Each structure stands twice: as structure tokens, then as C-alpha cells.
Amino acid sequence: MKFTAKRVVVSAAVAGVAVAAVGATVIATAADPVSPEVTGSTPADAGHENEGKYTAGDYVLTVHELDDDGEGTSTAIGPHTTYYSKTLHGNGNRQHTVVKFSAGPDADGPIVFSYPVPAPGRALGCVASGTEAAPQVRCETELPAR
Known part of the structure; x- marks a missing residue:
């Protein structure tokens, strides 16, 4: 050649x-990286299997449960509040694959943390800490309640 x-x-x-x-x-x-799944030995709260448990810190935490197309539901949780989501694994034909978090009252605020939706039968526990300016979210996949 x-x-x-x-x-x-x-x-x-x-x-x-x-x-x-x-x-x-x-x-x-x-x-927009998705953090690796962390499986803990803590069982899900009884009666809340297959749900997401989200606890906000000193600020409003917005939880976005989304499918592969970025479609899903968003819920704003007030400071120092715990919310149980029954739609963690989706609803109807929509199957959620990721949970994303933003801090503050603006639902379209920047994503500060992303975590994969665990397999059906498992719950998800996430706790927010830090401040609205420097938020921290920690999630753990929980075992089925015993």
C-alpha cells in the first residue's frame, strides 16, 4: 500500500x-456515575420489602426513581423526614433501574448521587447527610425482612 x-x-x-x-x-x-451496589446485612423494615426507604438530612432531598430512558417519578422529602417508596421497582410497564438524588427544593437541581435499583425482593435504604451545599447520600441494598 x-x-x-x-x-x-x-x-x-x-x-x-x-x-x-x-x-x-x-x-x-x-x-453522572452510578455508585456500585453495596449489600448490607441489615434486613429491610418489616412490611417494607421491595420498597425504597429514603431519609433526608438538614435539607430537602429529591429522589428520582428512573428507568433506562430517564423516565420515572420524583419525590421531594422534607428535612429530617423518612419516606417509603412503593414504586422502587417501577409500576405497570415501567421498570426502574436507577435512583438519583438532588439536594434542595429545585427538583431539576444537579444530581449529587446515583445508585442502582436492587433486584426484586430486596429493599433499598438511603440516608442523606451533610448540607445542601455539600450533600452526601449513602445507600445500601437491604435483605428481605425476616
């Missing part, structure tokens, strides 16, 4: 586009 200046320029351009596309995918993924 004979290498000409034109062929080298075209090859470099194609390679550059491929690198840019991969880089954009990595940046988009890094901007």
Missing part, C-alpha cells in the same frame, strides 16, 4: 473523530 499525504491526512481525521467520540462517551459517563 502506498502512503500519500492525502491518505495520511484522511486516516488521521478518521482516527481523530473516533477518539473524540470515545472521549465524549467517557466524559458523559463520568459526569
Whole structure:
């Protein structure tokens, strides 16, 4: 194969586009990572299997239970409040795959933490702490109640 200046320029351009596309995918993924699932030994509260238990800290915590298309439900939880969600695993034809959290009263605020929805039969326990300016959310997949 004979290498000409034109062929080298075209090859470099194609390679550059491929690198840019991969880089954009990595940046988009890094901007909204989903934390790895953490399974605890704590059983879910009796009567709340298959539910999400969300406890807000000193600020309003908005919980977004979403499917792969980003569709789902959002619920704002007042400060120092615990909320049990019966729609953790979805409702009807919609199957939720991720739970995302934002801090403050703006439901469209930036996502501060994401966690995968556990398998059916398991519950999810999440606790928010920190401040609205520096929120922290910790989640743990809980075993079925005994």
C-alpha cells in the first residue's frame, strides 16, 4: 500500500473523530456515575420489602426513581423526614433501574448521587447527610425482612 499525504491526512481525521467520540462517551459517563451496589446485612423494615426507604438530612432531598430512558417519578422529602417508596421497582410497564438524588427544593437541581435499583425482593435504604451545599447520600441494598 502506498502512503500519500492525502491518505495520511484522511486516516488521521478518521482516527481523530473516533477518539473524540470515545472521549465524549467517557466524559458523559463520568459526569453522572452510578455508585456500585453495596449489600448490607441489615434486613429491610418489616412490611417494607421491595420498597425504597429514603431519609433526608438538614435539607430537602429529591429522589428520582428512573428507568433506562430517564423516565420515572420524583419525590421531594422534607428535612429530617423518612419516606417509603412503593414504586422502587417501577409500576405497570415501567421498570426502574436507577435512583438519583438532588439536594434542595429545585427538583431539576444537579444530581449529587446515583445508585442502582436492587433486584426484586430486596429493599433499598438511603440516608442523606451533610448540607445542601455539600450533600452526601449513602445507600445500601437491604435483605428481605425476616
